[in-house]
Amino acid sequence: MSSVPFLDFKRLLAADRSELLEAFGRVLDSGRFILGRELEQFENEFAAYCGCTQGVGVGNGLDALYLVLEALGIGPGDEVVVPAHTFAATWLAVTRRGATPVPVEPDPQTCLASADAIAAALTPRTRAVIAVHLYGSVAGIDAIAALCRDRGVALVEDAAQAHGASLAGRRAGSFGVAGCFSFYPTKNLGALGDGGMVVSSDAELAERLRKLRNFGSREKYVHDVSGINSRLDELQAALLRVRLRRLDAENEQRCRVAAVYAERLGGAHGLQLPVPGEPQSHAWHIYAVQCGSRDSLQHLLRERGVETLIHYPCPVYRHAPFAAFAPPAGSPSDRLSGRLLSLPMGPYLTEGDVCAICDTVLEACRSLERGRAAPDHG
DSSP, rough: OOOOSSSHHHHHHHGHHHHHHHHHHHHHHHHHOSSSSSHHHHHHHHHHTTSSSEEESSSSSHHHHHHHHHHOOOTTTOOEEEEEEOOOHHHHHHHHHTTTEEEEEOOOTTTOOOOOHHHHOOOOEEEEEEEOOOGGGTTTTTHHHHHHHHOOOOOEEEEETOOTTTTTTEETTTTSEEEEEEEOTTSSOOOOOEEEEEEEOOOOHHHHHHTBBTTTTTTOOOOOOOOOOOOHHHHHHHHHHHHHHHHHHHHHHHHHHHHHHHHHHOOOOTEOOOOOOOTTEEESSOOEEEETTHHHHHHHHHHHHHHHSSOSOOOOSSGGGGGGGOOOOOOOOOHHTTTTEEEOOOTTTHHHHHHHHHHHHHHHHHHHHHHHHHHHOO
């Protein structure tokens, strides 16, 4: 088959090209590039889309998490429960605040931290739980939200990979005190640069966030608190307004892609497929399979023209800044990180594209199986 990139931006953005150019011209003609009308409208539109009343656009997804923890007053001496299997930004938000991350191991089926595992990690010092909707899945968030309410702990959702995902009709980002999103270009709702947002239905929290993102100020040259400079700019807001209008349709196509993968790869020897969970609507940001011979499978797929990625090659606590929080080698996250492989995923993929990818994966799996079955002549 012809070469298949993991993500094809040209195909992804082709349908929006004329509208994106029109949005660019609108911002250019306005002469307003920071904290203007485009941002205000996008904040309102995306918050409403998520089922929240407040939206606060910020510079990126990490700042969204960091600023929420600051707005909640979380800092040195406080503990924040975080998944061991996630992107480093989840942990960086905690350590940048001077708080202590408390890792929770993932369920090997969902790759997410369960409510039971989180409950076991709570202590009198726990101030917040960051639940990560990894790969676009919100499995178990209702139970986690109930746990946090019962224990008086703030629930912060890291929804950077879950734009439009839902559980029983309720959108990711609306279960906790705040939902934090990244608009990095690869996301389901991606900008053409960096960007992020916090959604919430807590007006007081949102007001604190608006000050914190803008040098601690709501009125020019009046600084009420010590803030930072982290504002989603007008151009990215305008472009994201265009992309938001297609998000549901694109997520539906991602679901169709995932369904073809599930149908065609269900019987592949040595391959474990992701479990979406019910009654949720998975956003399918990433389609990650598990394989005991992951590295060999990736090599064979690369040789056959299919690009894959690994999300994530090691748990966060195996990186140098977080080594103090690491358990001995051989943790559940270590094992999971050695098995996961992400296949191409995008709303532009046709059924024919996905069938061709599946044929290549099946061929590679058969090749691995033949290699294991071959007699050892050494």
